Amino acid sequence: MTVALTRALLAVVAGAFSVSGQAPSKGFEHFYNLEYDACVAEFERVIREKPTEPQGYNHLAQGLLYREMFKAGALESEMVTGANPFLRRGRLEPPADVEKQFLDAIGKAMSLAQSAITNNPRDVGATYALAVAHGLRGNWNFLVRKAYMDSLRDLTASRKLATKAVEMDPKLIDARIILGLHDYVLGSLPGYIKMLGFLAGFRGDREAGVRTIKEVAAKGTMNTTDAKVLLGVIYRRERRSKEAIPLLDDLIQRYPRNYLFRMELAQMWADEGDKAKSLAAIDTVDQLRRNGVTGYGALSPEKIAFARGNVLFWYDDFDRAIENLKSATTGTDKLDLHTASMAWLRLGQTYDLRRDRASAQSAYRRVLQLNDSSDMAKEAKRYLNSAYKRQPAG
Numbered sequence: 215m216t217v218a219l220t221r222a223l224l225a226v227v228a229g230a231f232s233v234s235g236q237a238p239s240k241g242f243e244h245f246y247n248l249e250y251d252a253c254v255a256e257f258e259r260v261i262r263e264k265p266t267e268p269q270g271y272n273h274l275a276q277g278l279l280y281r282e283m284f285k286a287g288a289l290e291s292e293m294v295t296g297a298n299p300f301l302r303r304g305r306l307e308p309p310a311d312v313e314k315q316f317l318d319a320i321g322k323a324m325s326l327a328q329s330a331i332t333n334n335p336r337d338v339g340a341t342y343a344l345a346v347a348h349g350l351r352g353n354w355n356f357l358v359r360k361a362y363m364d365s366l367r368d369l370t371a372s373r374k375l376a377t378k379a380v381e382m383d384p385k386l387i388d389a390r391i392i393l394g395l396h397d398y399v400l401g402s403l404p405g406y407i408k409m410l411g412f413l414a415g416f417r418g419d420r421e422a423g424v425r426t427i428k429e430v431a432a433k434g435t436m437n438t439t440d441a442k443v444l445l446g447v448i449y450r451r452e453r454r455s456k457e458a459i460p461l462l463d464d465l466i467q468r469y470p471r472n473y474l475f476r477m478e479l480a481q482m483w484a485d486e487g488d489k490a491k492s493l494a495a496i497d498t499v500d501q502l503r504r505n506g507v508t509g510y511g512a513l514s515p516e517k518i519a520f521a522r523g524n525v526l527f528w529y530d531d532f533d534r535a536i537e538n539l540k541s542a543t544t545g546t547d548k549l550d551l552h553t554a555s556m557a558w559l560r561l562g563q564t565y566d567l568r569r570d571r572a573s574a575q576s577a578y579r580r581v582l583q584l585n586d587s588s589d590m591a592k593e594a595k596r597y598l599n600s601a602y603k604r605q606p607a608g
Contacts, residue, residue: 241273246439247471247509250281268330268343271323275350278316282308283357287550289474306358316354323347338383345375345392369396388437391430395444398423424448431461439465446478455485471509473499477521484525492525516545520557527564535564543580555581555590562594566602574601 241256257274264270283289286306308316324347330340352368355361376392400418424445431441442461449458462479469475480495500518502510523538539561546554562577574597581594 239273241277245277245280246465246469248284248474249471249509250277250284253277254281266326268323268326268340268347271319271326272343272346272350275316275319275323275347278308278312278319279350279353279357282306282312285550287552288357290477290553308358313358320347320351320354336382338379338386341375341382342379342386342389345372345379345389348372348375349392369399372396387430388434390426391434391437391441391444394423394426394430394441396423397426398448439468450478450482450485453485455482458482459486471507473502473510473513476502480521480525484528489525489529489531493522496522496525514545514548516542516548516557517553520549520553520560523557523564524560527560530567532564532568536561536568539564543577546584551585551588555584555588558584559590559594562597563602566597567604571601 239256239260241253241260244250244253244256254274254277257270257277261270261274280289283306288306324344327340327344327347330337331344334340348368349372352365352372355365355368372392373396376389376396379389380386380393397419401420401423402418427441427444427448430437431445432438434441442465446458446461446465449455449461459479459482462475462482465472466475466479476495476499480492480499483492483495496518499510499513499521500515503513503515503518519538520542523535523542526532526535526538539557542549542557543554543561546557549557558577558580562574562581565571565574565577578594578598581588582591585591
């Protein structure tokens, strides 16, 4: 999921699907509307009703993982660089009981799926469920443990199992999302990581991966939403924002309580060079929040101020950018650590562009106070010694 949903694309994002061919559950309605507590509770209920079906445990694991990502601000993208490398995302630190619950769910899914495959090697549903379990564990290994080799092994296992499922049932379009994402990721990773892909027998192909994910978005039955979200992430990363806008418009209509889709739309319009539409999208989020619309009422004004200030920063509207970024940074206790750090960093950069060096350095020091080991802290340390300068476009 997720709009932004995960720039940590090294691991295969498991889709919201049911390998038994059932319609998407109420749990995923909560999932795509960012209602993760309700989502997890619903998947736990389903497991109690159907304790022998592996997909229920996969769904629970997915809900637990994304709840942690959401809490950490890892489902949101930011205008930092055009490259937005896969390996920048900081480590998630879930509570020990959540980690145990996740790993127990994955272990149960794998055990049930493997048992079904042992009884019937051509059990397509079980093969697909096992592919998904490996993909989810790969996500966990990457995002939580930062165990890149383990993540790659899970990624490779997921790819092999998904390939086998598609070979057994060529009509299983939804399983192709794993193949497409695998191709795109391996085709995009740095050379030293790609070599591991070569050793595993897969070279990767970015464009082929995009075509496959498009096919799932157009023809799938269970993974269409995930495919659209992933395309949005990919288009954002590759500065193909014009192609992402209609996808986001569709997602906003389908999941109106998910404010991240509207926030991402604002960034896409900004990338397209339309300042007015970008700010209008943020204003819409702000108005929905003020009106207490479900899904928006708990959104902090500081989060919106950061989003607005970020857009204004990129359009050289420095006075208004500083005004909004200062509003965001006055309430950092109401922001996740990632957004709070980014707000202070962006404020410092804006002051540097206004040639207010003392204020800029003060802002950079606040980044270090929040988390001196983050990627943003590394940038802040650099700008403490050498003022930030806008890089020329292209």
